[in-house]
Amino acid sequence: MNQPTNREPHVDDSRPIFLQIAEQLEDDIVAGRLPEETQVPSTNELAAFLRINPATAAKGVNLLVDQGVLYKKRGIGMFVAEGARARLVAQRRDRFREQYIAPLMTEAERLGITPDQLAAMIREDGR
Amino acid sequence: MTTVIRAEGLSKTYGHGSNAVHALADATFALEENRIHGLLGRNGAGKTTLMQLLTGQEFATAGTIEVFGENPVENARVLDRVCFIKESQRYPEDFRVKHVLRSAPWFFPEWDQDFAEELVERFRLPVNRRVKKLSRGQLSAVGVIVGLASRAPLTFFDEPYLGLDAVARQLFYDTLLADFAEHPRTVVLSTHLIDEVSNLLEHVVVIDEGRIIIDADADDLRGSAIDVVGARSAVEAFTAGREVLHRSALGGLATATVAGLDEAGRAEARAAGLELAPVSLQQLVVRTTTGETADRTNGVPA
Numbered sequence: 155m156n157q158p159t160n161r162e163p164h165v166d167d168s169r170p171i172f173l174q175i176a177e178q179l180e181d182d183i184v185a186g187r188l189p190e191e192t193q194v195p196s197t198n199e200l201a202a203f204l205r206i207n208p209a210t211a212a213k214g215v216n217l218l219v220d221q222g223v224l225y226k227k228r229g230i231g232m233f234v235a236e237g238a239r240a241r242l243v244a245q246r247r248d249r250f251r252e253q254y255i256a257p258l259m260t261e262a263e264r265l266g267i268t269p270d271q272l273a274a275m276i277r278e279d280g281r
Numbered sequence: 282m283t284t285v286i287r288a289e290g291l292s293k294t295y296g297h298g299s300n301a302v303h304a305l306a307d308a309t310f311a312l313e314e315n316r317i318h319g320l321l322g323r324n325g326a327g328k329t330t331l332m333q334l335l336t337g338q339e340f341a342t343a344g345t346i347e348v349f350g351e352n353p354v355e356n357a358r359v360l361d362r363v364c365f366i367k368e369s370q371r372y373p374e375d376f377r378v379k380h381v382l383r384s385a386p387w388f389f390p391e392w393d394q395d396f397a398e399e400l401v402e403r404f405r406l407p408v409n410r411r412v413k414k415l416s417r418g419q420l421s422a423v424g425v426i427v428g429l430a431s432r433a434p435l436t437f438f439d440e441p442y443l444g445l446d447a448v449a450r451q452l453f454y455d456t457l458l459a460d461f462a463e464h465p466r467t468v469v470l471s472t473h474l475i476d477e478v479s480n481l482l483e484h485v486v487v488i489d490e491g492r493i494i495i496d497a498d499a500d501d502l503r504g505s506a507i508d509v510v511g512a513r514s515a516v517e518a519f520t521a522g523r524e525v526l527h528r529s530a531l532g533g534l535a536t537a538t539v540a541g542l543d544e545a546g547r548a549e550a551r552a553a554g555l556e557l558a559p560v561s562l563q564q565l566v567v568r569t570t571t572g573e574t575a576d577r578t579n580g581v582p583a
Binding site (some may be wrong): 172199204207257 | 377425454455461462463480481499504551559562
């Protein structure tokens with residue numbers, strides 16, 4: 155049986171669970187834990203593993219089917235589409251600025267760290 | 282989607298005149314087939330009254346009920362498809378657990394004996410013990426087993442976990458999910474342990490003082506309200522003109538639960554130096570049923 159991830163199963167209350175399911179599957183695809191053309195866990199497996207309603211799990215999976223990230227093989231199950239990883243990576247790069255840079259700048263400003271100092275920190279730590 | 286339960290203007294009043302108690306007032310809602318519905322609310326909110334009306338065990342003072350398209354009162358076509366697990370089910374004197382399990386198929390056409398026996402093992406239930414000698418938790422386990430193994434197309438669980446320890450409750454939830462996935466049916470789970478079950482629910486009805494105050498899909502409620510935390514002046518400035526479900530303050534620090542905050546609103550809050558924290562379904566219910574600043578006229582805070 156495919157396990158969804160090797161991290162702790164977890165959903166939280168911040169957003170609809172079906173979005174979190176879709177994102178967790180996307181994470182697994184981007185990280186290479188779910189390579190292209192491999193089968194993803196069934197909605198019942200996801201539901202039991204994450205202890206969520208099967209219909210909610212199905213909604214998350216279907217969101218990725220609608221986006222062409224997953225596709226259905228009749229009678230077998232859901233599979234990761236070819237080219238899915240590259241497309242997800244491109245999407246995430248587009249969102250990187252608002253999701254990561256913006257809050258980083260806000261907190262840096264609150265702490266009196268200038269953009270130059272921040273850039274220096276990133277150069278020191280990042281590699 | 283097929284509707285299994287439809288209630289319109291449903292009311293139940295006990296007593297008369299100035300002593301009248303409105304256990305349920307003008308409830309209108311519908312429950313769809315093959316979903317797990319949560320019936321949530323405080324003790325005495327009217328949950329049990331509502332389930333008694335829906336299962337034909339009480340007569341409505343006003344309003345109409347349709348269960349599988351028909352009135353449930355003394356209607357075998359409806360009641361044969363319904364299982365109602367009460368908080369405190371009474372059994373005949375001298376009944377042993379095995380007698381309960383043996384008589385269950387008379388009431389539930391879909392009864393699965395093998396599944397029932399498997400559950401008896403899992404819940405470690407002593408089948409030869411008299412029901413009246415069971416512990417509170419074991420008695421609850423009997424109800425849970427009957428409710429699950431009945432496979433009734435419409436199953437009500439009214440606070441089914443009294444006295445069950447955390448392990449047994451988790452066993453109930455996991456078994457319910459797994460069996461529901463294999464054998465889809467309509468389940469109504471009445472509970473006030475909302476955190477434990479919120480992820481199992483697809484749809485939620487919240488009832489308070491006999492009135493339905495929330496009737497929404499569980500996933501739509503997630504993220505529908507958010508806690509905004511920060512300096513009191515900043516919180517007050519930010520929440521001016523917005524729908525606030527609840528406020529609390531400690532010294533110069535304040536928290537406000539704000540409904541329907543979109544991405545732009547969230548960005549605005551962050552820019553104002555405020556922290557955002559998710560609100561769980563349980564917190565949302567608590568904040569809409571304590572009746573402080575809650576808007577009680579419309580249901581969903583959206």
